[in-house]
Amino acid sequence: SQQGEEDPQALSIQEGENATMNCSYKTSINNLQWYRQNSGRGLVHLILIRSNEREKHSGRLRVTLDTSKKSSSLLITASRAADTASYFCATYSSGNTPLVFGKGTRLSVIA
């Protein structure tokens, strides 16, 4: 069953705007990861944030993690049409439990 739940399910913005997606989860985590999936392709890993980290940056991506609220957000700044994709969060809890993926947010960036 899903651990992470992305919000919103779908998001449509204009090119140049910022896009924010959220992920909420239920149980304690070791790390949280964000992935992108372009139409017809496999998922691509974007960024990993550990439970003792609060914020991480990679290029135009900014990820925050609030373990007290069991939530994470992915911010894409100055979005481009090429950012159009589905974005998934995945959580790793501990031990021998594999990553659990959420259902994703569909982002459309309109030129």
Add this chain to the structure above:
Amino acid sequence: DAGITQSPRYKITETGRQVTLMCHQTWSHSYMFWYRQDLGHGLRLIYYSAAADITDKGEVPDGYVVSRSKTENFPLTLESATRSQTSVYFCASSDRGLNQPQHFGDGTRLSIL
């Protein structure tokens, strides 16, 4: 070209038939995974493997069989396909541990009539 390759990319078969989806990776990653992706369900783990000859069930293993005789290959077999197994199947691999980022193939779109 190095990476993770799935074959076939598209497959149509009939209920009751056996079908095998192939997955090959060139990184020598220890871990390999099989997922199915369905509208409304997101990505669900079918089986995974920590090394050659070691496999474990995921969230939705029923109706599927896997094997891992070599590190680089992780085939998924539907022994008697059912319509409910119509889906897009993704193979992934990761190095060093279950908590590490995964690298995905481009999927197999399987339709069962």
